[in-house]
Amino acid sequence: MKIFRMLGRSIRDAFKSVFRNFSLSLASISCITITLIIVAVSMVASYNVEHFSKVIQKDVTMVVFLNNEITQEEIDDLSEKINSLDNIETCDFKSKEQSKEEMMSESDVFEGIMGTWNEEDNPLKDSFLIKVKDINHIKDTADTIKSLEKVDVVNYGEEMVGNLISAFKAVEKISVIAVVALIVVTVFLIINTIKLTIFSRKREISIMRLVGASNFTIKTPFIVEGMVLGLIGSIIPVLIVIYGYTLLFDHFDGVLYSSLIQMVNPQPFVYLVSILVIIIGMLVGMIGSASAVRKYLKV
């Protein structure tokens, strides 16, 4: 087919041109490489954060200890109030007797001490065990509950993890900004590279026009060249993702900090990220070369 012959020619020309002007191409390629490394790292990090946020979400329980003077009526009232909050997944009541039984069954020492307590002596408190829908808002939810009447203490033991997550989110935001800035710089570098290629091939282009090459034929090699730059620029980032992440995963046994923070399994994760990185690289290259062609290769 004619279109494939033309495309094959374009691809061959593009590779030739990249290597003929390698010092020129190198600037664009390096910039794409750096950008894509940051894109890749951010993608891996944010996907991991997403992943263990979900795990933690399932696991984090907020414990609401109630005032000792609370009556059954007030407990029912409070339960209703808590359940009506937005972020509540489940809310279960646990009486101080239940807590006592639970603790006694867990250890002989506790059994010895607690066995002597009667109902009035029991220093434990009635409590609600709450699971939230969105861990990111756990602090707000805890604060709201704390402000309710007859609530003594609200604990959500994994506060630390929550902080970690918000720290990750902040990093994620910063890296998004950095990536956008880098992509802009990269696009400009590619525009410049393609512009110089266009100028260096002015004679060839004018002869192509003379003998009746269509605009598509004249423009495609330059657009493909931008994509080739993107493709070459994504080689190192892809290697970093595939080998780097796998090594990291193996090194930490897939678990960071505490067993709650589980890393995403490298397979097939690294390949998906790699494909995305390549697509982004080629897209950025295409955007750069297409705008150079529009600007400097007037019909």
Added chain:
Amino acid sequence: MDLIRIKDVKKQYKNGVTAISDLNLAIKKGDFAFIIGGSGSGKSTLIKMLYREEKPTAGEIIVGGINVAKLRNKKVYKLRRKLGIVFQDYRLLPKLNVYENVAFALEVLGAKKDEIRVKTLKAIELVGLKAKIHNYPDQLSGGEQQRVAIARAIVNEPKLLICDEPTGNLDPERSMEIVKILEEINQTCKTTIIMATHDRDIVNKMQKRVLVLKDGRLVKDYEKGTYHNEDI
């Protein structure tokens, strides 16, 4: 049948210079016509309008059924595929050898490899450069380079071959060789040929149609003409 019809054409450049005015002209299929005239008389301008490098300011130009004046930029390639163009300065690609330079014109049209090979070899043979097929332009004489340019112009078998002073850089002997090749193309391939030139000897020897331009106007149109000094 007219291959080219020019009606009331006027060309004024952006800087205000009027290069062609009131031009009416028809050229038949298979014709061989010289365009002569002094420097600045509008020969190149007329030729540029034929291959739509320039657009006429007014009037109508039909080339092989295509209304060139109305042709949109995006469609110019359709016209260019129907004609071959040769310049004084050859315009070869220095990094390609003779074969590649000629084949280039077919490759960029997406022709098949076999077709490219057959047509390219035929064109190179026609201009008598078979022996130097692997030479690069800087390994060829001016006359040979011009023959490569002619081969490239005819490789796609155009109906019309336009030449703007193809012999302008060549000595009389080489010039005559080039014109002989053009005549052969005209006769064997039935290609219509239009050639702008200053070369008195060539015009006188060939006895072809002669169009004389003066200050952008067609002042004489001889059927089997010679170069009259008083016309210029």
